[in-house]
Amino acid sequence: MNNKINIYFLREFLSLFVIILFSIGIIIWVIQAVNYLEFVTEDGHSFLVYIKYSLLNLPKIISRLLPFAFFTTLFITISKFENNNELLILWVTGFKEKKLINFILLICLFVSSFQIIFLTFISPQSLNSARSFLKESNVSLIPSLLKEREFNDTIKGFTVFIDKVKENQEYENIFLVDTSKANGEVKTIIAKKGHIVKYNNNTFLQLINGTIQYSSNKLTNKKINIINFDKTKINLSLFSTKSTTDPKFQEMTTLTLLSCFNYFKENFDYSKTRILIEIECTGSLSEIKSEINRRFGTPLYLPVLALIVCFNIFRSKDIYNYSLKKYGIFICSFLILIISEIFLKYSGKSNLLMLAYYFVPILFSLLLYILLVKKIKFNRA
Secondary structure (H helix, E strand, C coil), X not given: CHHHHHHXXXXXXXXXXXXXXXXXXXXXXXXXXXXXXXXXXXXXXXXXHHHHHHHHCHHHHHHHHHHHHHHHHHHHHHHHHHHCCHHHHHHHCCCCHHHHHHHHHHHHHXXXXXXXXHHHHHHHHHHHHHXXXXXXXXXXXXXXXXXXXXXXXCECCEXXXXXXXXXXXEEEEEEEEECCCCCCEEEEEXXXXXXXXXXXXXXXXXXXXXXXXXXXXXXXXXXXXXXXEEEEEEEHHHCCECCCCCXXXXXXXXXXXXXXXXXXXXXXXXXXXXXXXXXXXXXXXXXXXXXXXXXXXXXXXXXXXXXXXXXXXHCCCCCCCHHHHHHHHHHHHHHHHHHHHHHXXXXXXXXXXHHHHHHHHHHHHHHHHHHHHHHHHHHHC
């Protein structure tokens, strides 16, 4: 009998949980995907890169929404059971309140494990793959970026100005400055005409009737070389855009973060805020701590949310101000979620705050569980 009740409660919970999690997740994903359109309109990446980058950001959204979706689903499920008199039927048939609370905590344990897997493995890997697409992609939408009488510096180390753009994508009076060379060489190109050509999956800007001026930024060499040309090509596929391609902490693997943390701890004073170890470990110690806390500490707050919502088990719909008290519990849970996010932001500032971020939800969960048990005994007395 108890197993059937548990299965029924779990089925009701999971069906609603999946709907809430993915429906809100898709809405937020669509909003973010619209913001990512600048990769195409401003940075010149292809639509394929845009779509892949947007999709690979979905696991991050799911992992961030999971606590809210969990306590919202639990709140709605318990409210539904109360409104349909199903809780009353459970108590009449001998199903104990404590058993339901323990079963909810068991569900919470599985959801917390699911969130840990997402935060420590799936989300960082997907975000890192998304960043890799930006690194490896070339500028493929050049014609849409070259606008009439506008300086365009979307391509890193490359600035272009076009006086006139014709309907057949031919350009007149072109001015180019190329500063991409590592040796400090500056190349200035002036051409009367030009157009885009593609060859072997590469994009070229073909220029007609112009001059090329070579100069150096080095103090020891002030010589300027000038070359006239009838026709020349510039391989734009060799250039990259100004999109941020350096990895962020949320995109690093958990092992990398832990390695960075150990290196900081063993070799540097905590008062230093910015220290360059490697490209992967560039940043502050507090930022590394906060990201580690997000991955391992955030799931500890799910039992707190679950136990707060469990107080609705003892509230009958027939009592005075039932709705007010019920939604008061919802608001309290939501405030706990907000406070945990604020706490997370400052948890990396010191070791004491870092320990508190882990122990506060554990102690609070124990306190809430004791209060629930006492509430059960008080109702039976």
